[in-house]
Amino acid sequence: MTDVLILGGTGWLSGRIARSWADAGADVTCLARGSRPAPEGAALVVADRDAPEAYAALTDRDWDEVVDVSSNPVHVAAAVDALGTRAAHWTYVSSVSAYARADVEGQDESAELLAPAAAGEEPDYGRDKVAAEKAVRDALADRAAVIRPGLIVGPGDPTDRFGYWVSRFALAGDGPVLVPETGALAGDDPVLVPYTADARAQVIDVDDVAAFVVHIGRERWSGTANAVGDVHALADVLDLARQIAGHSGAAVAASDQFLVDHDVAHWAGPRSLPLWLPGDMPGFMTHRNAIFRAAGGTLRPLRETLERTLADERARGLDRERRAGLVRSDELALLAELARPTGLAGPDRPDRAQR
Structure with a gap:
């Protein structure tokens, strides 16, 4: 059985990902604060990611797949440091907000990114996502997938x-x-x-994002893809x-x-x-999705x-x-x-x- 860890798993997108993995037959564990239950079929480990020992209960086993959706680069880096050697594959859910230009149409994954946020700076969603991406890539390289969703929509x-x-x-x-x-x-x-x-x-259904995360986790696909719909x-x-x-x-x-x-x-x-x-x-909702489709992404x-x-x-x-x-x-x-x-x-x- 595939062992999957969702860092989160009780929010909207992360909950859909956890449910999709569970529906696919995986043994799913969610790490979250515990303010909401884990989806049916998933186990919940209650922990505060600000705490030094947040991942202590998870480091005694290997994980086929780890998924992180956090926009806090400190949390992301700490998770990679604690669990990176235990993970066969890691998927980080970033955002098209990581791109530096919103006035350029048709950007692909090679487009310029914002400068990564530095330690101690005020939170900035786009720059924080870039810093988190960097932490994942620097540590995991060919074992990591980074996806950049656009506007995620749908039930809930x-x-x-x-x-x-x-x-x-x-x-x-x-x-x-x-x-x-x-x-x-x-x-x-x-x-x-x-x-x-x-x-x-340009929108993408939340369940199409979740299905893509499961697919690339199964395939252990590495790379970066805009998880976006058609324009x-x-x-x-x-x-x-x-x-x-x-x-x-x-x-x-x-x-x-x-x-x-x-x-x-x-x-x-x-x-x-x-x-x-x-x-x-004019470019904010016009990102290219060719890599997403080539990697197995589908759009309803x-x-x-x-x-x-x-x-x-x-x-x-x-x-x-x-x-x-x-x-x-x-x-x-x-x-x-x-x-x-x-x-x-x-x-x-x-x-x-x-x-």
Whole structure:
């Protein structure tokens, strides 16, 4: 039987990885603080990775595979130091946030990285991931795989970003939904215009990431791979989300300037439009995935991921409090503000707001 150690294993992604390994017949052990249970079929070792003896209970056995998802480079380096000689293969889950440039489209794994974080510096997610990658490579070399996921989505997503759209379209029903313009204005109308195909979206289902981690662990594949989905026009993703949600109302596009002026945030967090990016980041969701595919990575259809996400959103509550997006009352207030200055929302011109 394959002995697998997940450093973590009780969070969203690490829990999916642990479950996937268990489903594959492995003997899975998770090391975590113990605030949440390990997935069914996995054993839990309770430990604090800040503690000097965090890995003491794990060093008396060999591991066919170790998986670490931490963004704390001190934790990663300490784990490698304690367990590296006991591991036949090590997979470190990094992030495309490790790349130095967000303004360059189509980057592959050879693209420039951020400078690694130095000891004692304030936490910086991207630089911390780079430092953690370096610790793994320096110690394990040809026994290590580093994967760099992009935006991970799907059931259980704690960030509420991707799920916002299919959830909001379902909640709105035949009512209007505010969307980012995502590109140059169409025609002369400054507000109610269809959203364009200029902006991109690149997502990967959480279970596709987990399946890839299991696959490369089994194969003991070494190297670096962007674990990212194919690139889509954001407009196409929103259109598909509307279709799956059964939304029959208007999709009302607001310009970047309007959204910024009304304190709507990019990407994530409260009072945001998720997946909407600043104009100086055209490369952020356009990374190449050729190595991922060549190494055995697979991607389920975007429609399936959206359907899975909508089912999860319905189960959790379409009108629940969210970590990302606009609350419906704020969205309706913004839509009313959009209609007031121009008068473009009258019954004689509804088609300009439809998509």
